[in-house]
Amino acid sequence: MTLAHIDSHPSYEQQLDRQPSAETAGRRLSAVPDGAEARGFVLYVGVDEAKAAAAGTDLGALVQALKALAADLVPSSETYAAVALAPEGVGGRDVDVVRLALQEPAALARHRSVDDEEADELDRAHSGVVIDISRKRVVLDNEIAQLTYKEFELLQFLVLREGRTVGRSELIDSLWSAADEDGVPNERTIDVHVRRLRSKLGRYEDIVRTVRGVGYRFDRHADVSIRHASTPSPDLF
Known part of the structure; x- marks a missing residue:
């Protein structure tokens, strides 16, 4: 599991609005092409050490917590984490910088210089x-x-x-x-x-x-x- 982006929490009403209908839920959850199988997922977290420290934690502790959560939910799961390095002071949203630093294809396509x-x-x-x-x-x-x-x-x-x-x-x-x-x-x-x-x-x-x-x-x-x-x-x- 690579570092993940966690959006701000929506209101309860917003969560209800976002719930898929029974008809579309299965289709959305199984968006895997025929002949392929889902083997895992990638999440991106946009947070630097200063923001983590302000919240009373650090990146290492955050990674370990996410790994522990995956192990708790699915004991047989395997995880992998990578830190995203970027030039100091680079602009842009944290999560976009992370995606670009970790060579996420869609981010590279949008930001190719x-x-x-x-x-x-x-x-x-x-x-x-x-x-x-x-x-x-x-x-x-x-x-x-x-x-x-x-x-x-x-x-x-x-x-x-x-x-x-x-x-x-x-x-x-x-x-x-x-x-x-x-x-x-x-x-x-x-x-x-x-x-x-x-x-x-x-x-x-x-x-x-x-x-x-x-x-x-x-x-x-x-x-x-x-x-x-x-x-x-x-x-x-």
């Missing part, structure tokens, strides 16, 4: 490497690199920590979970993932550098352009 056509023109005009975090892609000499989701995640993790060497164990802990289809790699097999990523980067493979005995580091070259998302990528809460 550069439209797709303009971004494509910028990519085609750039000879070298374009690492487009906002659109989850890498362009090499005007050609889109065919990276897998996990390969892009690996590259993005290093890019967002530019200048710092990241150990193999940190990569594993941050990017893999026991629920992954291929399971969790060990520190040896992480090297295989890096080699596959490098092979797809072609002549730019050395932007992912090995620091012997420590791990890996992203090295920015003069011909590397990074297009960040409008807000920082979230880390695990």
Whole structure:
């Protein structure tokens, strides 16, 4: 369960007005396409530490309370929480900032600072490497690199920590979970993932550098352009 937005409480009369009829209730609650099944839900909470403190709590306590509520209502439920990071003082409603920071598709579509056509023109005009975090892609000499989701995640993790060497164990802990289809790699097999990523980067493979005995580091070259998302990528809460 990611952080959730909780609207202000409506009046009793408003709640009655909002109650669906018996005819439409089932249809609204089962709005799942044929051939698919509901496996959970995502809620967004728009609240910063100052507002939480003013209410006598903090974000960590709020997360734990929501997790405990889910466990109390459905003991077998599994939860996951992430904190939304945004530039200090950024404007807009808290919940909209949270949705954008957590890369919610509808929020990204509304707030994209550069439209797709303009971004494509910028990519085609750039000879070298374009690492487009906002659109989850890498362009090499005007050609889109065919990276897998996990390969892009690996590259993005290093890019967002530019200048710092990241150990193999940190990569594993941050990017893999026991629920992954291929399971969790060990520190040896992480090297295989890096080699596959490098092979797809072609002549730019050395932007992912090995620091012997420590791990890996992203090295920015003069011909590397990074297009960040409008807000920082979230880390695990």
